Amino acid sequence: MSMTKNIKQSSYDKGIILFSFDTPELEYSKITKKCIELLRIYCPDIPVVVVADKIIDSADWTILSEEPQSNIHNLRGPKQWKNLARVDAYDLSPFDCTIVIDSDYLVYDNNLLKLFESEQSVLAHRSWCDLNYAEVSDMPMGNSMLDMMWATVLMFRKNTEVKQMFDHWRNAIKNYPYFAELFGVNKRMVRNDYAFTIAMAKMQDHGSMDHTVIPWNIVTANQNFEVKEITSKNIVLEDQHGKITVDQSVHILNKESLLNAI
Amino acid sequence: MSSKQRFKLKRDLLLLQQRVKSQEVFVYNGCMFRADTATVAYAQTIQDGTTIIDTNQTPCKIENAEDFQRTLKLKHNEILNEYDKEYQTIIVR
Numbered sequence: 130m131s132m133t134k135n136i137k138q139s140s141y142d143k144g145i146i147l148f149s150f151d152t153p154e155l156e157y158s159k160i161t162k163k164c165i166e167l168l169r170i171y172c173p174d175i176p177v178v179v180v181a182d183k184i185i186d187s188a189d190w191t192i193l194s195e196e197p198q199s200n201i202h203n204l205r206g207p208k209q210w211k212n213l214a215r216v217d218a219y220d221l222s223p224f225d226c227t228i229v230i231d232s233d234y235l236v237y238d239n240n241l242l243k244l245f246e247s248e249q250s251v252l253a254h255r256s257w258c259d260l261n262y263a264e265v266s267d268m269p270m271g272n273s274m275l276d277m278m279w280a281t282v283l284m285f286r287k288n289t290e291v292k293q294m295f296d297h298w299r300n301a302i303k304n305y306p307y308f309a310e311l312f313g314v315n316k317r318m319v320r321n322d323y324a325f326t327i328a329m330a331k332m333q334d335h336g337s338m339d340h341t342v343i344p345w346n347i348v349t350a351n352q353n354f355e356v357k358e359i360t361s362k363n364i365v366l367e368d369q370h371g372k373i374t375v376d377q378s379v380h381i382l383n384k385e386s387l388l389n390a391i
Numbered sequence: 392m393s394s395k396q397r398f399k400l401k402r403d404l405l406l407l408q409q410r411v412k413s414q415e416v417f418v419y420n421g422c423m424f425r426a427d428t429a430t431v432a433y434a435q436t437i438q439d440g441t442t443i444i445d446t447n448q449t450p451c452k453i454e455n456a457e458d459f460q461r462t463l464k465l466k467h468n469e470i471l472n473e474y475d476k477e478y479q480t481i482i483v484r
Contacts, residue, residue, distance in 0.1 A: 240413050240414070240416075243416060247422070247423050248449075258406075260406070263398065263402040265405070339448055340449060341447070344447070345412045348409050370402065373402060373403070373406070377406070377409065377410045378413075
């Protein structure tokens with residue numbers, strides 16, 4: 130692992146970290162660059178660090194990392210997916226307070242800054258707004274009573290408890306077939322959201338996680354959406370119901386379409 | 392109005408509500424609060440030194456009640472004005 134570029138020491142207290150590993154099917158680095166471009170507009174002065182297999186020039190700092198354990202994304206056919214490095218965010222982050230975001234989470238507002246101001250140790254989304262059905266809901270994890278916590282946007286502060294949570298997360302990935310059987314989720318596709326939820330549930334002794342919830346919903350455009358246009362002010366999406374212009378932060382699940390539009 | 396138009400209207404309004412829901416959250420003394428009608432009304436009952444509970448069930452001591460009320464009202468009005476403006480744009484489309 131090597132590191133490039135330096136960022137100001139004064140910025141070390143907080144920052145954003147992204148993970149970016151290209152696969153034969155998808156050039157994630159291109160999506161990451163777009164994500165950084167928007168972060169510079171809506172979260173100015175916040176350093177952005179990328180953990181990647183190649184240098185991302187627009188980041189303040191690239192942490193070159195070996196390829197993470199391979200995973201299979203099996204929506205719309207099996208594809209290679211290198212999403213399992215995220216669990217190393219605690220060890221890799223140079224910040225006291227870090228926000229980890231998916232590179233397909235496009236930021237169109239300054240809400241992330243509120244997470245830095247909060248004194249909570251961990252914050253993540255639980256409720257999601259599904260643009261395709263125009264509904265807001267919590268997503269149960271498999272056949273369990275646990276509501277899934279989204280790992281898409283995750284704020285954490287470095288302390289013993291959070292370190293322990295990341296250890297539980299790593300353990301959940303390592304023993305994923307066991308936990309998948311236990312919670313009734315797909316065994317073949319390791320989903321960070323599930324592993325993170327399991328880790329959080331363990332930390333709370335399967336009690337309430339209300340205090341770790343970001344108090345607004347994660348707006349999500351699912352696989353049915355095609356990305357028509359991306360500007361610095363909004364993103365235009367289209368599904369079977371027609372076009373919609375989104376001018377707030379949004380999680381785009383159709384990565385192929387997102388890549389085509391960039 | 393066709394069902395497609397009705398759905399589009401519903402979705403545009405939902406999206407606007409999501410924006411309001413996220414923007415009405417503000418941080419005060421490291422705790423997160425929602426600048427909604429309930430909090431605005433509740434804030435009128437607090438005094439200097441009162442402890443209140445934030446959106447994450449964390450207790451927060453408000454040293455200066457007037458400052459908290461002012462911040463809250465300002466945020467609430469700002470959001471409502473924006474909501475009104477956007478709402479009018481959506482319904483006349």
